[in-house]
Amino acid sequence: MNTWHGLINSDYRRWLPVTPDTPAISLNEGNTPLLRSDHLSATTGCDVWLKVEGANPTGSFKDRGMTVALSLAVESGAETVICASTGNTSASAAAYAARAGVSAAVLVPKGRIALGKLSQAVRHGARIVEIDGTFDDCMRVARELAADHPVALVNSVGNELRLAGQRTVAYEIVDALGEAPDVHCLPVGNGGNITATWGGYRTYLEAGRATRLPRMWGFQAAGAAPLVHGRPVAEPCTAASAINVGNPATWDGAVAAGEESGGLMAAVSDEQIFAAYRMLAGRDGVFAEPASAAGVAGLLDRHARGALEPGLRIVITLSGNGLKDLDASLRDGYTSAETSAATADVARALGLAA
Ligand code: F0G
DSSP: OOOOOOGGGSGGGGGSSOOTTOOOOOSOOOOOOEEEOHHHHHHHTSEEEEEEGGGSTTSBTHHHHHHHHHHHHHHTTOSEEEEEOSSHHHHHHHHHHHHHTOEEEEEEETTOSOHHHHHHHHHTTOEEEEESSOHHHHHHHHHHHHHHSSOEEOSSTTOHHHHHHHTHHHHHHHHHHSSOOSEEEEEOSSSHHHHHHHHHHHHHHHTTSOSOOOEEEEEEEGGGOHHHHTSOOSSOOOSOGGGOOSSOTTHHHHHHHHHHTTOEEEEEOHHHHHHHHHHIIIIIOOOBOGGGGHHHHHHHHHHHTTOOOTTOEEEEEEOBBGGGOHHHHHHTOOOOOOOOSOHHHHHHHTTSOO
């Protein structure tokens, strides 16, 4: 008997900014797998765990925040929600809006989002605007529209509510491991998730459910690393499209998470990201989208530089599902054999017969 009914219907509700009257707009998000990676543990000499956020209903961690954002939007009587997105936020907003019976408007950078994500927004019936510009342009326009029109902004910017939902990932990790890890690695784009995850660990410490805090290690793609350089990037460029962000909306929160935790914010190249992407699929059996692999790439980079103490317990957020970006997967190359339907031909192709 499955007793999980989504974050807003779980024990974690007490930490969400909702009242007893708030309706629950849920797709049973959360409660995602936490898997030990034996090979990353062996490689690094650490105890490495993967938090598989691609197992959420729309395939990314965004659902944790969107259940809260849409539940509160419905409670406040909103009829339309709006967001800017590199793809996952729009997919999640569209699905939760459909479930809630409200309209979703999504602004995405034209030609820069994975097709799986665009098709999710299409199928859930969102009004889609493809903007000739970057994600940062979309973000600016979404904020301006929300200020002047009756539409509720569901980006995490200025929306503590969504970040409160995203904090739950830390609660699940501490509840599963019995304590906070030493280090938490994750990819960073718009800055919301590292801010929320850090906030979740702090909430659990204050509540006495953990006795310590992890160091937060955030990783940006080298071509889109404003938080590493300390200034916005006008033309961000990475094949990890989900984190192709030049001017993060939650800039201060992301920097604070790194600094307050004694952690770091560093860059990894697209080559490193795609190597980690292949490794996760090929060794761990987890198909995560490219951006999701940035945390693993970062950990391996630290290890290669001799900057990783052995024996640490490390959790890595794998933020989204690999099925969202099939172009990225097939572009990466693959081999297959083509044969007739004769069993002997297939046996030969497989090297089972001469
Ligand atoms: N990983 C994935 C798969 C994402 O979609 C995002 C952000 C991140 C990591 C970074 O998280 O922005 O909170 O620092 N995607 C946003 C979007 C920008 O529009 O879907 P962040």
